[in-house]
Amino acid sequence: MVARSRYAPDRGLTARMTATIFLLGLVFVVFVAAIVFILNAVRASDALIVLAAVVIGGGLAIGSLFYSDKIALSTAGAIEVTPQQAPELHGVVDRICALADMPKPRIAIAPTDIPNAFATGRNTKHAVLCVTEGLMRRLDREELEGVISHELSHVAHKDVMVMTVASFLAIIAGLLIRFSFYGELFGGGGRRNSNDQNSGLILLAILAVSIVVYAISFLLIRLLSRYRELSADRSGALLTGQPSALASALQKVSGTIARIPTKDLREAQPLNAFFFVPALSAREGQTSIANLFSTHPPLEKRLAQLAKISQQLSRQ
Amino acid sequence: MGFLDTLLGRTKPVQPNLDVLFQLPSAAVTLQASTGFTPTGTGSVCFRPVEGRAFADVEKDVRELLDMSGAKTGTLPVEVTRDSFGFTWLVSSHLSTEVEDLVTDLHAVNSALVDNGFGPQLLCTLVAFRDDAQRRLALVYLFKRGTFYPFAPLAGERRDNALEMQIKGAVEGDLKMEQDLSRWFPVWGAPGL
Secondary structure (H helix, E strand, O other), X not given: OOOOOOOOOOHHHHHHHHHHHHHHHHHHHHHHHHHHHHHOOOOHHHHHHHHHHHHHHHHHHHHHHHOHHHHHHHHHOOEEOOOOOOHHHHHHHHHHHHHHOOOOOEEEEEOOOOOOEEEEOOOHHHOEEEEEHHHHHHOOHHHHHHHHHHHHHHHHOOHHHHHHHHXXXXXXXXXXXXXXXXXXXXXXXXXXXXXXXXXXXXXXXHHHHHHHHHHXXXXXXXXXXXXXXXXXXXXXXXXXXXXXXXXXXXXXXXXXXXXXXXXXXXHHHHHHHHEOOOOOOOOOOOOHHHHHOOOOOOHHHHHHXXXXXXXXXXXX | OOHHHHHHOOOOOXXXXXXXXXXXXXXXXXXXXXXXXXXXXXXXXXXXXXXXHHHHHHHHHHHHHHHHHHHHHOOOOOEEEEOOOOOEEEEEEOOOOOHHHHHHHHHHHHHHHHHOOOHHHEEEEEEEEEOOOOOEEEEXXXXXXXXXXXXXXXXXXXXXXXXXXXXXXXXXXOOOEOOOHHHOOOOOOOOOO
């Protein structure tokens, strides 16, 4: 007998994420085609700019991928802890890992009162899970378990890897904007023959294409990030079987964050994309434009999804 | 997890592997012969309860089933405890000679959960052993990996790693042991141990 599954996949979410990834790929192809087209009648110095952007951009992406754990931990000022130092936290992680059949990540605690958590590392073997002291103080054990299962779902989905690959295009476009802008600035003055003017036009064209690509891919990456947050909420809730505990943790954490003064929040900003909730969460009455730029879905959307999962699980 | 699942951020809940449990009785014989550890007759199943009515009903059915079979054979009723991590332990107690009955009980709990679609909630099954010096030992079965590992707690949340390695060597011929030592997670204060 095949046991029926209570863990129904969310086809809508899958479809929306597929569409986003497809669009990102499309932008990439168009971007490459446009650059190749522009460079077709070009001198070596301009091609060099593009080559430099690709090499430096690739290096940045690979570097941030390989050092993501160390960078994130040192930015957050987090310290790795042993099972003897934090038996409760290790116990919770042990059990979730055994339930999900995944290797246990390293565990770190950040000595800050902002209640939050993040997971990073390029793959499951190099993953680090970090929670803040504020989070452990405010949440009870079931809520903490919910947050940890959300973060471990990020690890299982290889979100650091996926988002780095997705951001690669934006990194290159961003570098090209900078390079061609400075190229225009310094190359344009002084020498004035037809060849140089031609070169200036090409730089302008590269600048224009890069700006458009940067803007579009920026929005798509944010969209992808929001979908992956919803996915992690979903997988985390199904893993522990307690969507309501995760919902309650979300409410507690986002409520506290809105009350904390902005000075601390600015320090936390670079890590936002991998946090459990963004440190700069939008308040109530936020506009839909603000939603477009956000790395995390609005709280109501996340709570609504968890309520739906709770209903599915308790269906007879 | 496949490439597509990674790309789309999906995880399929891991289904447990149950049949390996029936290898336990023969492993118990080997263990007694080579190390002097005998089964205490107590075993337990640990799972993560799901919120809502459906799971509560299944849990109730399982307890009634076990209590009924216990009443027939005259053994102790099943004990249900909830640990500090929110996991439920069903403890089944038999005589130390009735390892087969114990395993049958444990298997009944597991398959009831699986048949009702809650297989992914199963964490581990544990069978307790003692030796003449009253040292405590458990063979822990990890549902998701389909493997066993030994757990020998000492006083004060420490583990007797030397004993665990010795036990692993002793029963390796009978049971599929977990080779990745980082998966041997401790179950401090597990009921029935």
